[in-house]
Amino acid sequence: MDGPSGVADAIANPPAPCAAAAPLAVRVTGARLCFDGRPVFENLDFSLEGGVTTCLLGPSGVGKSSLLRLVAGLEPPGPGATIAAGDGGPLAGRIAWMAQRDLLLPWASVLDNVLTGPRLRGVTPDAAMRRRAHDLLDEVGLADRAGARPDALSGGMRQRVALARTLFEDRAVVLMDEPFSALDALTRLRLQDLSARLLAGRTVLLVTHDPLEALRLGHRIHVMTGRPAGIGPALEPPGAPPRPVGDPALLALQAELLGRLAS
Amino acid sequence: MRALVTVAVLLAVWQGVVAATGVPRFILPPPGRVATTLWSQWAVIGPHALTTLAEILLGLLLGAALGAAAAMTIAQFAAARRWLLPVLVASQAVPVFALAPILVLWLGYGMASKVAMACLVIFFPVVLAFWDGLRRTEPGWLDLARSMDARPWALLWRLRVPAALPALASGLRMAAAVAPIGAVIGEWVGASRGLGFLMLQANARMQTDMVFAALAVLAVLAVALYTLVDAGLRRALPWIPYDGVKE
Numbered sequence: 001m002d003g004p005s006g007v008a009d010a011i012a013n014p015p016a017p018c019a020a021a022a023p024l025a026v027r028v029t030g031a032r033l034c035f036d037g038r039p040v041f042e043n044l045d046f047s048l049e050g051g052v053t054t055c056l057l058g059p060s061g062v063g064k065s066s067l068l069r070l071v072a073g074l075e076p077p078g079p080g081a082t083i084a085a086g087d088g089g090p091l092a093g094r095i096a097w098m099a100q101r102d103l104l105l106p107w108a109s110v111l112d113n114v115l116t117g118p119r120l121r122g123v124t125p126d127a128a129m130r131r132r133a134h135d136l137l138d139e140v141g142l143a144d145r146a147g148a149r150p151d152a153l154s155g156g157m158r159q160r161v162a163l164a165r166t167l168f169e170d171r172a173v174v175l176m177d178e179p180f181s182a183l184d185a186l187t188r189l190r191l192q193d194l195s196a197r198l199l200a201g202r203t204v205l206l207v208t209h210d211p212l213e214a215l216r217l218g219h220r221i222h223v224m225t226g227r228p229a230g231i232g233p234a235l236e237p238p239g240a241p242p243r244p245v246g247d248p249a250l251l252a253l254q255a256e257l258l259g260r261l262a263s
Numbered sequence: 264m265r266a267l268v269t270v271a272v273l274l275a276v277w278q279g280v281v282a283a284t285g286v287p288r289f290i291l292p293p294p295g296r297v298a299t300t301l302w303s304q305w306a307v308i309g310p311h312a313l314t315t316l317a318e319i320l321l322g323l324l325l326g327a328a329l330g331a332a333a334a335m336t337i338a339q340f341a342a343a344r345r346w347l348l349p350v351l352v353a354s355q356a357v358p359v360f361a362l363a364p365i366l367v368l369w370l371g372y373g374m375a376s377k378v379a380m381a382c383l384v385i386f387f388p389v390v391l392a393f394w395d396g397l398r399r400t401e402p403g404w405l406d407l408a409r410s411m412d413a414r415p416w417a418l419l420w421r422l423r424v425p426a427a428l429p430a431l432a433s434g435l436r437m438a439a440a441v442a443p444i445g446a447v448i449g450e451w452v453g454a455s456r457g458l459g460f461l462m463l464q465a466n467a468r469m470q471t472d473m474v475f476a477a478l479a480v481l482a483v484l485a486v487a488l489y490t491l492v493d494a495g496l497r498r499a500l501p502w503i504p505y506d507g508v509k510e
Contacts, residue, residue, distance in 0.1 A: 074406050097410035103403045106502040107425050119421045120413035151502060169411065 023051025024094060024172040024203050025086030026071060032078045033066050040066065041229040046222075048173070050086055053196070053204040053241060054234075055218030057211060057257060062229050064207045065177050071205065072097045072175050096171040100178040102162040104150040110137065111146040114165045136164040139198060156187035163195055173203045180213065189245060192216050196242035211257040215250045217241045223260040232260055292472040301476040307461075308473075312480050314456040318374055318446040319488065322381020326442070327435055329382065330389025334431075337390075338397035339419055351390060359383050360448050367453040377454065381445035385438040392437070396430025397423050429503050432496040439492040443485040 026048040033040045040063040048054050048071075058064045069075045070083065072095055077083055085091050104113045114133040115125045125133070137143045140160040142153075150158055159179060166174060179195070180188045196217055208214055214221045219241065220234040237243065237253055244250075274294045280286070281293040288296065301308065333351075337344045363380055370376035400423045408418050450459025458477045465473035497505065 069406075072406075072410055074409060093412055095410065097407065099403060099406070101403055103401075103407050105404070105422070105425070107428075107500075116407070116421075117411040120408050120411050120417050122414045122417040149502060 022172070023201070025050035026091065026173055026203065026205075027084050027086065028067070028071060028081070029084075030081045031067060031070055031083075032081060033063055033070070033075075039228040044229070044231065046231055048203050048205055049220060050203050051201055052219035053199065053206060053217055055214035055221045056205065056207045056224055056231070057214045057221060057261065058207075058209065058224035058229070059261060060209060062224050062226075064224050064229075067224075068175050068177050068205060068207045071095070071173075091173070094171050095173045095175060096166045096169040098162060098166045098174065098176045098179050100181055102150075102155075102158040104158055104161055104165075106150055108150075109146065110142060110148050110150065110153070110161050113150065113161055114168050116165055117169050133164070133168055136167050137161075139167075140164045140194060156183050156191065159183060159191060160194070163191070163198065167198055171202075173205070174199055176204065176206045178208055179206075181208065181210065188213070189216075193242045211254045211261070212245070212250070214257065215253055216243050216245065221257065223257065225261060225263065289469040289471050292475060296472050297475040297479065300472040301479060304473060304476065308458075308476060308480055311456055311458050311461045311477070312484065314374070315443070315446055315450065315458040315481065316484055318377040318449070318457065319381055319442045319484070321374075321378045322445060323385055323438060323442045323488075325378065326382040326385025327389050327438060330386045330434070330438075331393055331431065333386070334390045334393035334397060335419065335424065337394055338423065339415070348394075351387075355387055355391075359387075359445075363448050363452040366449065372453050372455055376452075377446050377449035377457065380449035381442050384441050384445035388437040388441065389431070389434040392434025393427060393431040396427030399430075400426050428500055432500060432503075435496060436489065436493055439489045440485070442488070443481060447481065 028044070028046045031044040031046070032042040034042075044067070046056075046067065056064045056067070066075060070077055070081075071091075073083075073092065074097070083091060085094065105116060108116070111130070111133055112119070114136060115129060118125050118129060134143065134146060137146050140163055142157060142160055142164070145153065145157065150161065153161065159182075162179070166176075176195075180191050183191065192213060206214070206217055215237055218237070220236055222234055223232045224230070225232070235253065235257065238249065239247070277294050281291055292300075333347075337348055337351075359380075362383065363376075366376045366379050366383075370379055404422055404426065408422055413422070446457070447459035447462075450457040451463060454460040458481050462474050462477045465471070465477065497503075
């Protein structure tokens with residue numbers, strides 16, 4: 001890194017850890033899913049507002065994960081269904097997916113796990129990518145564990161690596177499928193704060209069965225219930241995420257959400 | 264350490280049987296006699312052992328490489344899977360040892376036919392174990408790869424192959440265990456060197472002590488090979504737990 005070439009390199013590859021793309025809305029229409037011949041949901045419409053976090057809250061087995069997988073392109077949408085980006089462009093290549101399990105590769109170091117995306121696209125990570133991965137590990141508080149193997153980390157640390165890996169992909173839309181539900185209460189709260197900070201400005205769909213989690217992180221909260229399942233109107237809690245866990249308004253809304261879940 | 268005690272007890276039983284029954288030496292020599300022969304005839308046994316060892320190692324390398332390549336081919340190409348896999352599975356029913364005379368006929372009395380024989384018995388366990396591992400990649404990882412727009416070859420090389428390495432390791436362990444069998448069968452059918460050849464020669468001359476000496480060397484070779492392969496694989500794959508413990 002000496003002389004003009006180093007400067008040119010820095011301009012071509014800005015070291016910004018999160019160069020968030022412009023907010024992108026997503027709209028799903030006519031979604032349909034059958035299980036054992038019975039519809040889990042059919043003719044379902046759902047949309048994600050660009051640049052905000054939408055929480056989809058529902059009991060286990062209601063089909064919320066399936067809906068998320070549909071948007072992620074991991075399941076075929078079925079006849080008649082459309083999944084469209086707000087700007088009319090293709091969704092492929094603009095979505096990142098984070099699951100309940102961290103899905104870290106046990107043979108790769110923490111840093112190499114953050115670099116899983118480029119490796120799977122056949123790209124050998126260059127110095128700029130490695131620097132960005134390091135910066136993201138720094139953001140999630142794991143810079144000193146970059147060389148460790150995943151099995152040396154706790155569950156919370158592993159999910160933080162998964163978050164860094166998701167952020168490295170730098171996609172406009174981030175789909176999160178109960179990403180914190182396997183963690184203990186305190187670790188979960190910390191990760192919620194961390195992800196709210198790092199995902200700000202992106203279009204996020206967070207699927208969860210925890211009303212408090214939805215209330216802390218969601219700009220918009222939808223409840224998905226019934227069989228075939230329907231999606232209720234958006235609840236928009238006041239204040240910016242991550243909302244404090246002791247907020248009395250949150251607790252009142254939690255009762256409201258539990259009521260909607262039970263209906 | 265306990266294995267040594269077990270071996271010592273078995274040797275003592277062997278010695279006891281010989282002493283109690285008075286069985287002639289050309290039927291069953293006492294272990295002490297075998298040890299003496301091993302010591303005094305080492306100049307004869309050593310070179311034969313080296314030949315057999317070379318056949319085993321070459322067969323192991325070649326068989327493992329071909330087996331791994333075949334498994335990756337059928338994992339990656341649906342056409343290869345449709346055309347090759349049924350043949351591969353069916354060909355397992357053919358007793359490979361029956362092919363030994365043909366291999367000697369084609370490849371001669373030298374080392375090539377023995378390497379081919381060892382290669383053949385190694386090939387199938389490696390292919391089937393590795394292929395089994397390659398097809399059972401964790402579905403969550405495959406979903407992650409799809410969401411990251413993985414390319415087919417990078418997916419194979421960066422995800423499916425490393426994930427299948429434990430299965431490949433099982434295949435290689437089995438290969439290390441059967442490799443000596445392949446080499447010795449080849450030597451029995453037709454050879455001018457090697458432990459199998461030495462055993463046949465000694466057997467024909469009623470030098471039973473030499474047969475046992477050659478057998479002992481072969482056993483030590485086989486055990487050493489398996490132990491080395493096992494230890495090497497454990498070191499190479501440190502993230503795999505064995506009996507609940509990681510390296």
